[in-house]
Amino acid sequence: MLNNIFKHEISVFNCVDIIQISEQFELPEVEEKAYSFIAQHLNELVKTEEIQKLSIENMSFLLDSNGLKNVSELELFEATRQWLMFDQNRYQYIRPLMEKIRFPQIPPRDLLRYVNFVDFMRIECNYLLLEASNYHMLPHSQPILQSVRTQVRSNDFRMVVVGGVDQQDRVSNQLLALTPDVSKSDFLPPMHEGLCSHCVAVLNNFLYVLGGQNLFDERGNTAVNSVVRYDPRFNIWMRIASMNDKRAGFTVSVVDNRLYALGGVNAAGRLSSMECYSLEDDRWRYVASVQTVSFMIDSMEK
Numbered sequence: 001m002l003n004n005i006f007k008h009e010i011s012v013f014n015c016v017d018i019i020q021i022s023e024q025f026e027l028p029e030v031e032e033k034a035y036s037f038i039a040q041h042l043n044e045l046v047k048t049e050e051i052q053k054l055s056i057e058n059m060s061f062l063l064d065s066n067g068l069k070n071v072s073e074l075e076l077f078e079a080t081r082q083w084l085m086f087d088q089n090r091y092q093y094i095r096p097l098m099e100k101i102r103f104p105q106i107p108p109r110d111l112l113r114y115v116n117f118v119d120f121m122r123i124e125c126n127y128l129l130l131e132a133s134n135y136h137m138l139p140h141s142q143p144i145l146q147s148v149r150t151q152v153r154s155n156d157f158r159m160v161v162v163g164g165v166d167q168q169d170r171v172s173n174q175l176l177a178l179t180p181d182v183s184k185s186d187f188l189p190p191m192h193e194g195l196c197s198h199c200v201a202v203l204n205n206f207l208y209v210l211g212g213q214n215l216f217d218e219r220g221n222t223a224v225n226s227v228v229r230y231d232p233r234f235n236i237w238m239r240i241a242s243m244n245d246k247r248a249g250f251t252v253s254v255v256d257n258r259l260y261a262l263g264g265v266n267a268a269g270r271l272s273s274m275e276c277y278s279l280e281d282d283r284w285r286y287v288a289s290v291q292t293v294s295f296m297i298d299s300m301e302k
Contacts, residue, residue, distance in 0.1 A: 015050070019058060095125060099149075197213045250265075250271070
């Protein structure tokens, strides 16, 4: 009965107390429910004095979580800073807690405005600022500059439908993200232009959209060589180096942190070339050719 009372009476103003009571009296279900509540309402909790009641174990657990909702990394940093400054006995936890803040996911302008000036960041955690700075200075290399602090803070998985052609042969620039059971869907920011007969690849949780056509054409006469990348961390698109060849109806593979584009068709006819994209220098290079090319779109065989 006590379990049910606690689980149904959780609020921003008692959730920390409920966690501590559940720890003391070994009520794991209540503790899990309270942590889940905080994860969903941390943006509200940080505006109250209740957050100061959290223990170092509570703070560590929350900052390790991928389930936090409606709160940015900058807000997490500020809440953690206030928690640390509340009691000088907490200063010993500066490094362990700051290492749990995902600084590369804070926009550069906000890092300069709100983080760099903090004394303990410059003195004790300068290596974290350097990591974030390097990450932002090398945008094309970000998918291979991965660490715990660059991972998206989410437990959600999505299937994404990218572009395509409708029944009237109109080319779409929309991205539809669906839950695995297809029960919910949301639109992501659209691409700069509509695409069909294109390829999509995922590299370390970055979405690449390559080639294709802006206008539907069965023979690839309107093929393009453009490549764009979507970053779910900042919810933005970025153009990267274009492929050497315009391609539609081709194949893309990810191998050892490289993108390989093979075959396809364009206005000049069928392609037998293969090229590789290097993230280190944002460049495509020819690596091989094939004598027989298989196409991804049946209509292009006609």
